[in-house]
Amino acid sequence: QVQLVESGGGLVQAGGSLRLSCAASGRTVSNYALGWFRQAPGKEREFVGVISASGGNTYFVNSVKGHFSISRDNAKNTVYLQMSGLKPQDTAVYYCAAAFDYGLAEKYEYEYWGQGTQVTVSS
Numbered sequence: 052q053v054q055l056v057e058s059g060g061g062l063v064q065a066g067g068s069l070r071l072s073c074a075a076s077g078r079t080v081s082n083y084a085l086g087w088f089r090q091a092p093g094k095e096r097e098f099v100g101v102i103s104a105s106g107g108n109t110y111f112v113n114s115v116k117g118h119f120s121i122s123r124d125n126a127k128n129t130v131y132l133q134m135s136g137l138k139p140q141d142t143a144v145y146y147c148a149a150a151f152d153y154g155l156a157e158k159y160e161y162e163y164w165g166q167g168t169q170v171t172v173s174s
Contacts (some may be wrong), residue, residue: 060168075148089143
């Protein structure tokens with residue numbers, strides 16, 4: 052089992068920045084790729100980005116490339132989602148998820164999930 056707990060969400064003005072954290076515990080988390088998804092009201096949960104187990108590779112959905120970055124600190128079992136240039140359409144609940152393989156973008160491919168943290172971007 053892997054437990055994931057997100058934090059760092061909140062209210063931010065358009066154009067602002069926010070950093071989300073996801074603290075992982077349980078099985079050897081450093082063996083897992085860690086991804087971020089988001090779900091806006093009334094919409095499907097969508098893939099945002101993922102970082103490989105080693106932290107050496109990242110992959111993002113086109114809509115956030117250049118604005119979002121992901122990093123991880125395996126010593127702290129924590130992954131970060133740094134968001135800049137936020138837009139109202141980035142408003143969503145953001146979820147951290149773990150998968151054994153890297154590069155996966157479908158939510159059903161992720162085995163473990165956090166409870167989510169709300170990000171609200173005001174215009």
